Amino acid sequence: MAGRCLGELVRKMGDRVLQQIIPILVRGMQDPEASTRQGVCTGLKEVLDNISREQLQEYLAQLLPTVQAALCDEDTTVRQAWLLPCVCYACCQTTFHPDTLSSQHSKPFAVSSP
Numbered sequence: 001m002a003g004r005c006l007g008e009l010v011r012k013m014g015d016r017v018l019q020q021i022i023p024i025l026v027r028g029m030q031d032p033e034a035s036t037r038q039g040v041c042t043g044l045k046e047v048l049d050n051i052s053r054e055q056l057q058e059y060l061a062q063l064l065p066t067v068q069a070a071l072c073d074e075d076t077t078v079r080q081a082w083l084l085p086c087v088c089y090a091c092c093q094t095t096f097h098p099d100t101l102s103s104q105h106s107k108p109f110a111v112s113s114p
Contacts, residue, residue, distance in 0.1 A: 007046030018055060021047060022062050029066045034075040041070050041081035 009017050025047070028040040044066060048056070056063075070082035 004046055006043045010047050011050035012054060014052070015058075018047075018059060022059055026062060026066050027061070029069045034078050037073060037075065037078045038062075038081040039068070040066075041078060044070070045082070067080040 003113075006021065010021065016073050021043075025044050027044075028036055031037055044063070048063075051059070067082070070078060073079050074084075
């Protein structure tokens with residue numbers, strides 16, 4: 001729930017809140033408690049889902065090490081907290097997003113002529 005709220009804040013207020021949120025997420029990923037780092041992963045995913053391309057470019061240098069830390073965390077539950085939503089999102093985008101469908105994908109068992 002808190003992660004979604006964070007995403008909504010970013011979507012509605014943009015740079016005004018990103019300046020404050022990103023350093024908190026960066027620090028949170030260094031917390032000794034795995035549950036805190038899991039929460040950071042959830043919040044970070046929501047922020048990234050709601051950030052504009054321009055904002056991402058501006059904050060990428062700060063966000064990338066945090067994403068890397070999540071991917072390489074010693075605790076499996078933290079890695080899963082980051083990877084599971086990302087994998088599900090990627091699967092849904094490639095499966096259901098209309099832009100990803102081409103004539104080949106719409107007929108997966110069609111045999112093409114040489």
